[in-house]
Amino acid sequence: MSAPSLGVRLGLRSIVLLYLAALIIVPVGLIFYRTFEHGLSQPIDAVTSADGQNAFWTTIICVGIAVPLNTVFGVMTALVLVRQDFRGKSLLNALIDIPFAISPVVIGLALFLVYAPRNSWFGSWLMDQGVQVIFSVPGMVLATIFVSLPFVVREVMPVLREIGTDQEEAAETLGASPWQTFWKVTLPAIRWGVTYGVVLATARALGEFGAVSVVAGSNLSMPLFVRKEFEGFDLSGAYAAAIVLAILAMAVLLSMSYLQKRSQRVAEEEGDEDRELPGPGVFVPHLETGGAGAPPHT
Amino acid sequence: MASADTAVVSPPRAGLRAPLGGAALTRGAAVLWISLIVLLPLAAVLSRGFSDGIGHFWSSITDGEAMAAIKLTLISSLIVVSVNAIMGTLIAWVLVRDDFRGKRLVNSVIDLPFALPTIVASLVLLALYGPNSPVGIHLAYTKGAVIAALLFVTLPFVVRSVQPVLLEVDREMEEAAASLGAPNHRIFRSIILPNLVPAMVAGCGLAFARAIGEFGSLVLLTGNVPFKTEAASVYIYGQVQTGDYSGAAAVSVFLLAVSVGLLLALNLFAGWRTRHERA
Numbered sequence: 001m002s003a004p005s006l007g008v009r010l011g012l013r014s015i016v017l018l019y020l021a022a023l024i025i026v027p028v029g030l031i032f033y034r035t036f037e038h039g040l041s042q043p044i045d046a047v048t049s050a051d052g053q054n055a056f057w058t059t060i061i062c063v064g065i066a067v068p069l070n071t072v073f074g075v076m077t078a079l080v081l082v083r084q085d086f087r088g089k090s091l092l093n094a095l096i097d098i099p100f101a102i103s104p105v106v107i108g109l110a111l112f113l114v115y116a117p118r119n120s121w122f123g124s125w126l127m128d129q130g131v132q133v134i135f136s137v138p139g140m141v142l143a144t145i146f147v148s149l150p151f152v153v154r155e156v157m158p159v160l161r162e163i164g165t166d167q168e169e170a171a172e173t174l175g176a177s178p179w180q181t182f183w184k185v186t187l188p189a190i191r192w193g194v195t196y197g198v199v200l201a202t203a204r205a206l207g208e209f210g211a212v213s214v215v216a217g218s219n220l221s222m223p224l225f226v227r228k229e230f231e232g233f234d235l236s237g238a239y240a241a242a243i244v245l246a247i248l249a250m251a252v253l254l255s256m257s258y259l260q261k262r263s264q265r266v267a268e269e270e271g272d273e274d275r276e277l278p279g280p281g282v283f284v285p286h287l288e289t290g291g292a293g294a295p296p297h298t
Numbered sequence: 299m300a301s302a303d304t305a306v307v308s309p310p311r312a313g314l315r316a317p318l319g320g321a322a323l324t325r326g327a328a329v330l331w332i333s334l335i336v337l338l339p340l341a342a343v344l345s346r347g348f349s350d351g352i353g354h355f356w357s358s359i360t361d362g363e364a365m366a367a368i369k370l371t372l373i374s375s376l377i378v379v380s381v382n383a384i385m386g387t388l389i390a391w392v393l394v395r396d397d398f399r400g401k402r403l404v405n406s407v408i409d410l411p412f413a414l415p416t417i418v419a420s421l422v423l424l425a426l427y428g429p430n431s432p433v434g435i436h437l438a439y440t441k442g443a444v445i446a447a448l449l450f451v452t453l454p455f456v457v458r459s460v461q462p463v464l465l466e467v468d469r470e471m472e473e474a475a476a477s478l479g480a481p482n483h484r485i486f487r488s489i490i491l492p493n494l495v496p497a498m499v500a501g502c503g504l505a506f507a508r509a510i511g512e513f514g515s516l517v518l519l520t521g522n523v524p525f526k527t528e529a530a531s532v533y534i535y536g537q538v539q540t541g542d543y544s545g546a547a548a549v550s551v552f553l554l555a556v557s558v559g560l561l562l563a564l565n566l567f568a569g570w571r572t573r574h575e576r577a
Binding site: 004005008009012013015016017019020023024025026027028030031034073076077079080081084086088092095096097098099100101102103104105106107108109110111112113114119120121142145146149178203206207208209210213214222223224226227230238239242245246249250252253257 | 320321324325327328329331332335336337338339340342343346385388389391392396398404406407408409410411413414415416417418421422423425426427432446449450453482507510511512513514517518530531532534535538543546547550553554557558561
């Protein structure tokens with residue numbers, strides 16, 4: 001359709017805009033309006049209440065543990081999957097996608113069956129050691145780690161494939177230790193992939209509801225606080241907390257598109273024209289095609 | 299690309315590439331990490347699902363309430379994926395081929411459902427389509443609410459799969475067809491669509507896998523009425539609350555099998571297509 005008539009174009013455009021308006025733009029806009037229609041004091045009181053502050057700090061703890069761990073192990077796992085060959089590699093690769101593929105509630109249940117105080121694999125032993133995982137913050141942290149695990153791995157793997165091993169080999173030939181090679185050659189080359197992965201993992205970790213709700217007991221994170229306020233018929237509290245989360249989500253979107261533009265500019269300045277351009281959106285649906293052993297796309 | 303050649307010709311030499319003190323060490327750490335975080339809990343669900351035998355597993359998922367929840371989930375997901383196939387492709391087409399003020403803003407709105415926490419999505423849809431709906435549409439606590447929530451959370455998949463393909467499609471064939479007098483719908487059906495089908499399939503598959511497991515966006519919106527608006531994930535949550543872990547695990551294993559099977563099929567499809575195209 002190189003030149004569809006103006007009528008067709010306007011028609012299709014209106015259908016798309018109406019659909020997006022009804023599904024996303026108007027609903028999201030409406031809760032911003034509802035939150036602030038009676039002024040600022042009510043929403044601020046709600047999120048600064050004892051429960052609200054508690055939920056905020058619990059969320060910070062979960063994100064603060066999950067994201068750094070997933071970053072370190074994510075880079076390591078990506079390196080292992082791209083640069084090494086071993087039996088069971090495709091299984092390991094497939095396991096990375098599991099958190100994307102399964103229901104958050106199933107993740108919660110799974111942790112429950114391993115760590116619950118009773119009727120579980122290790123729960124009662126851990127209780128004897130004085131560690132309670134389920135119905136407590138450690139369980140919420142584990143759930144957050146699980147759901148945000150794939151992002152760094154999946155963002156770093158294609159970059160590692162693309163950069164190849166020439167520079168690392170050169171560094172080693174010149175006598176660099178593996179550590180030096182990693183810090184001075186590999187890490188700078190994959191820095192954008194790591195950054196995207198961290199941003200996406202943070203967004204996911206901040207907003208996780210299903211997996212955390214199964215294991216949280218009476219503890220609250222920000223998303224759980226939204227539900228509690230709603231069920232307690234405190235709509236303004238629910239809206240206020242939801243707005244905080246929505247603003248964080250939008251900040252993630254903005255920083256991602258800023259980072260993508262910047263990395264593109266840096267790549268152009270470095271004269272690296274082969275570099276794959278980021279897709280049209282921030283979130284690219286990942287599907288590891290062809291399994292772990294697939295050669296890089298040529 | 300030089301990197302491709304080295305990767306194919308020389309197998310990675312163990313020890314040389316590993317930055318953290320030995321290939322075996324990093325490999326061991328990665329395997330241990332994934333096993334501890336992902337494999338161990340997964341194994342617990344599988345073993346609990348079958349702990350009372352296959353007969354009990356079967357009766358757990360065919361139990362009236364469980365079956366109703368599974369049916370609702372599968373049927374709603376199918377409807378949602380069909381709508382996505384059409385609307386997602388249409389949105390991608392408008393974003394690539396059309397030009398209007400505010401297009402970049404619309405483009406970034408597509409990502410919002412990925413970034414927005416699911417519980418916020420639930421609240422957001424409830425504000426517009428709930429009991430206090432300012433437009434008089436009352437979807438809340440009906441099956442329509444399930445559809446609306448799933449449409450919201452799965453919106454980006456097809457759009458973001460199809461968009462890059464459309465960007466790269468060769469326009470010359472379309473122009474040739476147009477200059478030979480082919481009408482627009484014919485050009486779309488026989489030239490554009492065949493190029494898009496693989497991306498549509500991939501996007502739909504991912505959207506379906508997401509839809510059958512969705513939980514957060516349904517919680518506030520659907521009322522979770524058993525046999526009516528209770529989706530499979532909400533049913534699992536309810537069983538955990540009442541202490542029926544085997545029942546919850548059985549339905550979980552079923553959902554897991556469907557989405558893992560689907561992703562596997564998509565991978566095979568993509569791999570087959572890559573080989574097919576190269577040959």
